[in-house]
Amino acid sequence: MNENRRRISSISFLLMTFTAVFAFNDIINATASIGLAAVPTFLFATIFYFFPFALMIGEFSSANKDAESGVYSWIRTSLGEKWAFLGSWSYFFVNLFFFVALLPQTLIYASYTFTGENVFGGVHATLTISILSIALFWLTTFVSIKGVSWISKVTDVSGVARILMGVGFIVLALGVYFLLKQPAAQEFSSESVLPGANWNYLMTMAWILQAVGGAEAVGVYVKDIKGGNKSFVKTLIIAAISIGVIYALGAAAVGLVLPAEQLQGNYSNALFDAFAVLGNHFGISSGVTTRIVGLIMLLSAAGSLVIWTAAPVKILFSEIPSGIFGKWVSKTNEEGNPTNALLLQAFVVTALMIIPALGIGSIDTLLKTLINMTAATSLIPVLFLLVSYIVLRTKKDHIPRTFRMGGRRSGIAIGVLLLVFFTFAFFVSTFPSPVALMEYFKYGTFAEGTANPMFSLLYNVLGIVVFVGFAWICYRRYENKNLGGINHDNEEKMGR
DSSP states (O other): GGGGOBBBBBHHHHOOOOOOHHOHHHHHHHHHHHHHGGGHHHHHHHHIIHHHHHHHHHHHHHHTOOOOOOOOHHHHHHHHHHHHHHHHHHHHHHHHHHHHHHHHHHHHHHHHHHSOOOOOOOTTTHHHHHHHHHHHHHHHHHHTOOOOOOHHHHHHHHHHHHHHHHHHHHHHHHHHTTSSSSOOOOSSHHHHOOOSHHHHHHHHHHHHHHHHGGGGGGGGGGGTTTHHHHHHHHHHHHHHHHHHHHHHHHHHHHHHSHHHHHHEEEEEHHHHHHHHHHHTTTOOOOOOOOOOHHHHHHHHHHHHHHHHHHHHHHHHHHOOOTTOHHHHHHHHOSSOOOOHHHHHHHHHHHHHHHHHHHHSSSSHHHHHHHHHHHHHHHHOOOOOOOHHHHHHHHTTSOOOSSSSSSSSSHHHHHHHHHHHHHHHHHHHHHSOOOOHHHHHHHHSSOTTTTTOHHHHHHHHHHHHHHHHHHHHHHHHHHHHHHHHHHHHHHHHHHHO
């Protein structure tokens, strides 16, 4: 192993993990959808998903400490090369939809930073913001090509900004309630806090699972961390606990300062409304507050863009057989980054940014549709990892590793429970509400402020089918080509 690559300290890696996982806007999106029920849901997701899943990642990395690509190597350990390729591909393609949701939000943050308001309004707003998002993504691609040294510089700033944003909001909101003796903006009661078993809540569960997910992406940098796998596991566990607590406290803090009627369904401006209200309590004008918040969120989003632009591509292309997509696509630079693959990714994101912009009206409806699509697809690679972990503990528990998540039986049980839970969440978030679909088929109408359920269904399902189907075809061609070569060699040997 090249020790010169160990350039990331544990603190930098912790900040990188915060950048990959934590986003204050995830708190806003969840509370805008399900209100104060987000508080126990974030705690549930942290305890029963994020923490055990972080331990699984630690165990996978321990068993593959010299591997380059993280997820690909982890799945290959248990399921073999084909499923490792499909699992890595799923990380790559779901990330494409993540960009489609993150890029417009980044531009909204920039708008608040420089103008103090959201300038993306009016009839052509969705198309305008899509075109600007494309330009921004190409810039991010250039930064990602430069490698981990550039990425860590951005994520150091971004990680600090995210921590300050989350902790700062919580402290100030608690100050409004306990020090300034202001009444809570929302009523904290069993009715408002306990989750309701409706389709919207079940769909939002996928958003929250996505919010506390993402730690697996930083697995590609295990060889770049000072202290190696031991530091990787320790830092990941600290990050899991810290992020989960901040998420839950943040959702409660939002309920202290922002009324439910101002929050519900407000996916584009609620973040800034919450900080504006908070600032007013301390005598700070909304203009100053929104610009500061816009700058912090812009820095946070920039960190997310660079790490998520680079990591999934590296996961997919750094160790897969070059014959699947060709040597040109799989070619890597001295940093281990597939330069040509990053450029191809930018072209695909360009196309994906245009499609929803032409099919959806308002910015809030666009953002809700994209957030849900991102959440739904983000569960697919987790399903691959969970199956892989179950097989690891069931059939290959003899593989040497310095870290294990409990005994064999407990590891299998946790893996199975998470697999069942995630499979259910995936189907709920992928398909629109059955009630909305029935009303659309019966009357040809859908609720104001929501996307056409048929558009959402086709965009979600066809997107998954097309991208997974393409990968399956590519791998089948690769298998047939190699099998043909083996048979040809055998025939030659028999002929001799």
